[in-house]
Amino acid sequence: MDSVPSTDRGGIGYLPSAAETLMKLVVTGPFGVGKTTLIRTLSEIPTLHTEEAMTQSSTGLDDTAGLPEKTTTTVAVDFGRLTVQDDLVLYMFGTPGQERFFPLWEDIARGALGALVIVDTRRLEDSFAVMDMVEEQGLPYAVAVNRFPDAPAHADEVLRKHLDLDPRTPLVQCDARERRGSIDALIALAEHALTCLPAPQESS
Amino acid sequence: MTPGPGRRLIPAYLVTGGRSAPTGPALDRLAVLLRTDSALGPETGSEQRRLCELLEPGALTVVECAAHLELPVSATVFLATDLVAAGHLHARPPIPSAGEIDRSLVERLLVGLRSLH
Numbered sequence: 001m002d003s004v005p006s007t008d009r010g011g012i013g014y015l016p017s018a019a020e021t022l023m024k025l026v027v028t029g030p031f032g033v034g035k036t037t038l039i040r041t042l043s044e045i046p047t048l049h050t051e052e053a054m055t056q057s058s059t060g061l062d063d064t065a066g067l068p069e070k071t072t073t074t075v076a077v078d079f080g081r082l083t084v085q086d087d088l089v090l091y092m093f094g095t096p097g098q099e100r101f102f103p104l105w106e107d108i109a110r111g112a113l114g115a116l117v118i119v120d121t122r123r124l125e126d127s128f129a130v131m132d133m134v135e136e137q138g139l140p141y142a143v144a145v146n147r148f149p150d151a152p153a154h155a156d157e158v159l160r161k162h163l164d165l166d167p168r169t170p171l172v173q174c175d176a177r178e179r180r181g182s183i184d185a186l187i188a189l190a191e192h193a194l195t196c197l198p199a200p201q202e203s204s
Numbered sequence: 205m206t207p208g209p210g211r212r213l214i215p216a217y218l219v220t221g222g223r224s225a226p227t228g229p230a231l232d233r234l235a236v237l238l239r240t241d242s243a244l245g246p247e248t249g250s251e252q253r254r255l256c257e258l259l260e261p262g263a264l265t266v267v268e269c270a271a272h273l274e275l276p277v278s279a280t281v282f283l284a285t286d287l288v289a290a291g292h293l294h295a296r297p298p299i300p301s302a303g304e305i306d307r308s309l310v311e312r313l314l315v316g317l318r319s320l321h
């Protein structure tokens with residue numbers, strides 16, 4: 001009879017009724033760089049995932065040589081949620097950076113605020129394809145260097161040079177397991193996304 | 205062209221590919237789904253029933269429903285579209301809809317993120 005929120009069975013994490021504005025961003029990067037870890041660090045709900053089917057022609061695919069025409073692969077897309085203000089909720093989607101997932105990537109990234117590209121200094125060149133993909137999509141992005149203990153530490157300028165970053169693209173170093181640094185990475189991305197939007201007085 | 209009143213018995217994800225154009229734009233991944241108070245009839249399929257039951261206590265986005273039901277997003281969109289048409293669910297598009305991010309929104313996001321420090 002009354003509208004007190006029902007008990008949340010199984011910790012589903014229903015949306016607060018004030019949550020009116022839903023935004024999203026994409027967390028991407030090569031295999032095993034810490035995408036899921038960063039989302040888990042920031043999410044207020046246990047991270048969830050969907051299995052998405054990808055059908056594609058096998059021509060040119062490394063791992064399916066010799067198989068006929070089409071293959072279907074499923075790929076897990078994990079995501080989390082962060083209530084930023086009472087009525088403003090941010091969704092973070094962890095999308096695989098491999099080029100063959102581009103159609104899926106594009107679909108998820110449509111309407112996103114921007115992308116956070118996570119890189120590992122032990123294999124910077126693995127990030128090039130992802131960065132190309134993000135640029136092709138025209139999404140504002142920031143680069144977050146996830147520091148692994150055995151990874152060589154480099155000054156920002158050295159990393160920027162190796163990654164061939166535009167001077168305006170933010171670069172932050174963080175530990176994806178730590179909340180504060182991960183929030184800083186999101187702030188860097190949001191600040192950059194703001195500068196990519198038309199200036200205030202340019203209406204109509 | 206008009207589908208009969210009967211429900212399909214094939215799992216939704218097997219038929220999404222061959223489906224005729226849905227009326228109206230497809231539901232966004234972040235569309236918010238809410239259960240209405242309309243009672244489910246015997247025509248409601250078991251997957252549709254699961255979706256309605258999940259939403260009984262509160263609202264969730266399409267992608268969260270997909271994850272909890274262990275269905276692909278495309279299949280969940282398909283189920284939800286039918287349930288909206290039948291009046292069992294209400295779907296609210298996310299604000300902003302794709303491509304409508306403006307400065308005030310990003311500024312609010314920044315204020316919020318900084319306060320989480």
Ligand SMILES: Nc1nc2c(ncn2[C@@H]2O[C@H](COP(=O)(O)OP(=O)(O)OP(=O)(O)O)[C@@H](O)[C@H]2O)c(=O)[nH]1
Binds near residue numbers: 030094148
């Ligand atoms: N030391 C350290 N380990 C980390 C950090 N971030 C992630 N890891 C570890 O690195 C491994 C990979 O992290 P994930 O978050 O699963 O990476 P991912 O990018 O989601 O990987 P895929 O989805 O498989 O591409 C896990 O074992 C993490 O515990 C970090 O900041 N520091």
Ligand SMILES: [Mg+2]
Binds near residue numbers: 035036037078094
């Ligand atoms: Mg992952």
